[in-house]
Amino acid sequence: MSTSAPAKVPTPEKPGGASRFGALDRYFRISERGSSVVREVRGGLATFFAMAYIIVLNPIILGSAKDMYGHHLDNGQLVTATALTAAFSTLLMGVIGNVPIALAAGLGVNSVVALQLAPRMSWPDAMGMVVLAGFVVMLLVATGLRERVMNAVPFGLRKAISIGIGLFIMLIGLVDSGFVTRMPDAAQTTVPLQLGTGGHLTGWPVLVFILGALLTFALIVRKVPGAILISIVGMTVLAVIINAVATIPSWGLTVPKWPGNPVSTPDFGLIGEVSLFGGFSKVGVLTGILFVFTVLLSCFFDAMGTIMGVSDEAKLTDAEGYMPGINKVLFVDGLAVAAGGASSSSATTAFVESTAGVGEGARTGLANVVTGGLFAVALFLTPIATMVPSQAATPALIAVGFLILSNSVKEIDWADYTIAIPAFVTMLMMPFTYSITNGIGMGFITFTVLRLAAGRGREIPVPMYVVSAVFAFYYLMPALGLT
Numbered sequence: 001m002s003t004s005a006p007a008k009v010p011t012p013e014k015p016g017g018a019s020r021f022g023a024l025d026r027y028f029r030i031s032e033r034g035s036s037v038v039r040e041v042r043g044g045l046a047t048f049f050a051m052a053y054i055i056v057l058n059p060i061i062l063g064s065a066k067d068m069y070g071h072h073l074d075n076g077q078l079v080t081a082t083a084l085t086a087a088f089s090t091l092l093m094g095v096i097g098n099v100p101i102a103l104a105a106g107l108g109v110n111s112v113v114a115l116q117l118a119p120r121m122s123w124p125d126a127m128g129m130v131v132l133a134g135f136v137v138m139l140l141v142a143t144g145l146r147e148r149v150m151n152a153v154p155f156g157l158r159k160a161i162s163i164g165i166g167l168f169i170m171l172i173g174l175v176d177s178g179f180v181t182r183m184p185d186a187a188q189t190t191v192p193l194q195l196g197t198g199g200h201l202t203g204w205p206v207l208v209f210i211l212g213a214l215l216t217f218a219l220i221v222r223k224v225p226g227a228i229l230i231s232i233v234g235m236t237v238l239a240v241i242i243n244a245v246a247t248i249p250s251w252g253l254t255v256p257k258w259p260g261n262p263v264s265t266p267d268f269g270l271i272g273e274v275s276l277f278g279g280f281s282k283v284g285v286l287t288g289i290l291f292v293f294t295v296l297l298s299c300f301f302d303a304m305g306t307i308m309g310v311s312d313e314a315k316l317t318d319a320e321g322y323m324p325g326i327n328k329v330l331f332v333d334g335l336a337v338a339a340g341g342a343s344s345s346s347a348t349t350a351f352v353e354s355t356a357g358v359g360e361g362a363r364t365g366l367a368n369v370v371t372g373g374l375f376a377v378a379l380f381l382t383p384i385a386t387m388v389p390s391q392a393a394t395p396a397l398i399a400v401g402f403l404i405l406s407n408s409v410k411e412i413d414w415a416d417y418t419i420a421i422p423a424f425v426t427m428l429m430m431p432f433t434y435s436i437t438n439g440i441g442m443g444f445i446t447f448t449v450l451r452l453a454a455g456r457g458r459e460i461p462v463p464m465y466v467v468s469a470v471f472a473f474y475y476l477m478p479a480l481g482l483t
Helices: 015-021 023-028 037-051 054-063 075-097 109-120 123-142 145-151 155-177 204-221 227-245 278-283 285-313 326-342 354-359 365-385 395-411 417-433 436-453 462-476
Strands: 103-105 180-182 193-195 348-350
Touching: 015 023, 023 037, 023 365, 037 227, 037 354, 037 365, 037 395, 054 075, 054 103, 054 109, 054 365, 075 103, 075 326, 075 348, 075 365, 103 326, 109 123, 109 278, 109 285, 123 145, 123 278, 123 285, 123 326, 145 285, 145 326, 145 462, 155 180, 155 204, 155 285, 155 354, 155 395, 155 417, 155 436, 204 227, 204 395, 227 395, 278 285, 285 326, 285 348, 285 354, 285 395, 285 436, 285 462, 326 348, 354 395, 417 436, 436 462
Parallel strands: none
Antiparallel strands: 103 348, 180 193
């Protein structure tokens, strides 16, 4: 499954224009944060289009797996569960957390649920462990431990996390668009990625992506308000036209074609199908705890990195990089994990694609209200919501990734190797391992080891020692026979 753009994309709008909305402006602090209702709506739309693919992809990942009894989850019910939980969690984050960070079923953790948990227990048992992981996250927030861990991260590493997320979403955009593809394992090559298909750029879908990327950057250079959203809509229209007049072998997950029946009836059959402790009787207490720990670790640090990166890009942090009111955001994130398990859509977490909305100027939870509202509408209009091809949406990720790098890389102290090297490891391991959690874990361990090697152990916050030890144990689990 997963960061200041506005400084690079100034617009002629006057933030104070939001004041005419009165109570709405005061509640979401729109003018106070230098935004406007128009920007928030644009940002919410951009974020939704950038992450709407999850409505299709999550059911494919979960629906393709079997539990220990050979049962599959129903695809239609998974679509409903995914859209419903994304709508609920995103709206909650907007109204309570007042940040433009959308949530949906986390990529990565859904694979853990499908491939590690479900084959050894029933689906309700597996989802019960996700709910338990969410409860633990909320407990950590309530005790203040999660905020302490986040506040213990040095400034340089915070910036590195933002940069790593920028590189990560750029790679996601390149791969999902088909501009870059994975080399088949049978190729027996040391090169894991290649340009296009067979080393060449071919086909209309890739052309749509290239034109979209060029259009997005051109609009940004011209300082056009709504650059990202204009590009997504424009390329979607172009893709629909191309698909209608040309023979296209494959667009990927979504086909840009107006559906014959745009209205679908949601099926809520999976909601509440959960067994909290049933899995422990199947795999034993120790293995069950390790399963919960694995889900917890992924959710905890994926969300932590995304929240830190997006809030930094949205200028919601203070001079030291801390975000006021962070506990509300963290609590909603923990609740979202539990809600994802309760709906059988897997753990719900913060999405890095929220940066598309931030790139459009989103600064408040109003953008989330728009995104969450669209997910709610998607419950009934899923065919329309999923007609935007990835080739039209992914140029936004490329553009935002560039803006993140250009704004954050200069703020790292490259002269201090005990920060520079961990920052380097953090920002590279995210895209190279396709995981925000791995980037954070390896960066934290490197930071702790190098500070100790330099005789600066007293400068390491206690939470960093603890988290580094937890990550070291996590990486050693396979060697210890604990997975």
